[in-house]
Amino acid sequence: MSPTIITAPPSSHFEEQVAPALMVRGYWGNVLFRLRHDRVTVFFGFILLLIILAAIFAPLIAPFDPYKESVIGRLKPFGWRSHPLGTDELGRDLLTRLIYGGRISLLMGVVPVCIATLVGGTLGVIGGFGGKRVNTVIMRTMDVFYAFPSVLLAVAISGAMGGGIANGMIALSMVFTPAMCRIAETATTQIKNLDFVEAARATGAGTFTILRFHILGNVLGPVFIYASSLVSVGILLASGLSFLGLGVKPPTADWGLMLSTLRQSIYINPEICALPGVAIFITSISFNLVSDGIRAAMDVRM
Amino acid sequence: MINYIIRRILYAIPIAFGVSVVCFSLVYLAPGDPLQTILPSDASAETIALVKAAYGFDKPLPIQFLKWLGHVLTGDFGESIATRRPVILEVSGALYNTATLTTFAIPISFTMGYVMGAIAGCFPGRVLDRVITGTAVFGVSLPNYWFGIVLVIIFAVQLMALPATGMGGSGSADFNVFRWADARFLILPVITLSMVPIGVIARTTRAAVAEVLNQDFTITLRAKGLSEFAIVRHVLKNALPQVLAVMGLQFGYLMGGSILVETVFTWPGSGFLLSKAIINRDIPVLQGTILLLSLIFVTINLVVDLLQSVIDPRIRRN
Secondary structure (H helix, E strand, O other): OOOOOOOOOOOHHHHHHOOHHHOOOOHHHHHHHHHHOOHHHHHHHHHHHHHHHHHHOHHHHOOOOOOOOOOOOOOOOOOEOOEOOOEOOOOOEHHHHHHHHHHHHHHHHHHHHHHHHHHHHHHHHHHHHOOHHHHHHHHHHHHHHHOOOHHHHHHHHHHHHOOOHHHHHHHHHHHHHHHHHHHHHHHHHHHHOOHHHHHHHHOOOOHHHHHHHHHHHHHHHHHHHHHHHHHHHHHHHHHHHHHOOOOOOOOOOOHHHHHHHHHHHOOOOHHHHHHHHHHHHHHHHHHHHHHHHHHHHHOOOO | OHHHHHHHHHHHHHHHHHHHHHHHHHHHHOOOOOOOOOOOOOOOHHHHHHHHHHHOOOOOHHHHHHHHHHHHHOOOOOEOOOOOOEHHHHHHHHHHHHHHHHHHHHHHHHHHHHHHHHHHHHOOOOHHHHHHHHHHHHHHHOOHHHHHHHHHHHHHHHOOOOOOOOOOOOOOOOOOOOOHHHHHHHHHHHHHHHHHHHHHHHHHHHHHHHHHHOOHHHHHHHHOOOOHHHHHHHHHHHHHHHHHHHHHHHHHHHHHOOHHHHHHOOOOOHHHHHHHHHHOOOHHHHHHHHHHHHHHHHHHHHHHHHHHHHHOOHHHHO
16 A cells, blocks of 8 residues: 555545646545545435434434324325325324334344454454364355355244344344355455565564454455445345344334335325335445445455 | 366265255254244143154254254155145245246346346446446345335236236146236236346346456457457356356345245245245244255256356366
């Protein structure tokens, strides 16, 4: 990585006047520069930020109580009595429930990816850096889990354990760990054989120093990019589990669960019934496009 | 070549073994005693011991596993708790119905995805590429169960042009794809199932084609004076092994991952059977279905690997 000679000034107005070729930034400066000039990524990143903020501050911005039912106001259309997105099958405000639903859906999609990145990444680095026997044990075990179609494995584990948020997150973590482990292992083996690691060892660096200063920094890039692309899959799978009844229990608001209960009412008010899916779709496509943007900006080939 | 095939098949055996270990242990992931569902809550200690012995739960785990494996290898997957029918009958019927869906979804999604990806990869940065890449991101991010519901809303509820769910009046036993009255039921599930693989394969193909186009040998081909068409043919052939690997994964996704789509369309396939088994806490059916689907997946991946090595001999040397 080249040293930072001129860091990008904080004002973006200034940047437009300076030709990019004249600027010499560090690696991360370059990544940030490219990200900020990628309009698609910035736009969907902004949407994503809105979704996440809405989920965090749900009690402050939601117009109604998510559990307040109404016998007369069931499945009402958009804009009915100040319910902007109508009401669900128990007369609860749909916009409120969509805002609250994001909390569970985001949590169930993001947490397993973090766990898998930690566990899979660590196992992968150990497998790649360790001896042949360690590698065989770790990677062949991962191959077994890799041999299941991902949706099937998630459904099998959480179905056998009896559903629930915690079990769902465990199941999804187990689905993502093998792939994460493979990425980390491949990266580690590639870097381990490069000359500069050899040079470090020749100058007397210990295993820990080599891992910490030479391997880790080079493995984190691909691992991080892969993890960011997994979040969208995580959101889809998590909502899928809830859709099958393996996620939260009613009356908690969750996009997958809402979609599955509202599905019974497509003959009464179809527009309302499709809304939770729209939320899942927008979130997942935003994560996907932001991840694509990050990958292009970091310019790492997978 | 023969060596490679044998090595690859031998490698699949421990994987299949590991898969069966995972499926076997699913019973023990279930909260509480595996016998909980069978025994009455006030059963005496003697009855419990008796039933445990009858089901073989008093033996150590490895012995239990070997006995179970022996049964499985002879096609005995136990009995469904919900219907009291042998699991193998339930699963094979359901697998047949899933296969009906996939026989249509696979050719559609694989050819469409490959063609779209190839076109986009040949014209990187052009309008056509942008359109295709955008569509592909759409497909990859789509919650397909929701897409199925939307299709039902449009074509079944609003337009009343196509049936919403099921396999038709004659049921799954008498389903005939060549009869229009039955084939109508296939249209929406097949479209729904195809969306995600189209997106995934188009993205992979685009990346692979663009990468191969950047390699030096395409310059040589062009320098030799080959027509653009001939160059593209070379490039597509070189990109194929990478795409095949993803197609194998998508095949498995279509066999096993159709659980959500089948639930939306109440299509009586393996996925629908699974979701019923989860609701009924029918662990033998869950176990049997997952084991069979995963073994099919392992076999598909084996076939894909062999195909790859036929197309690209370099793979064999690693």
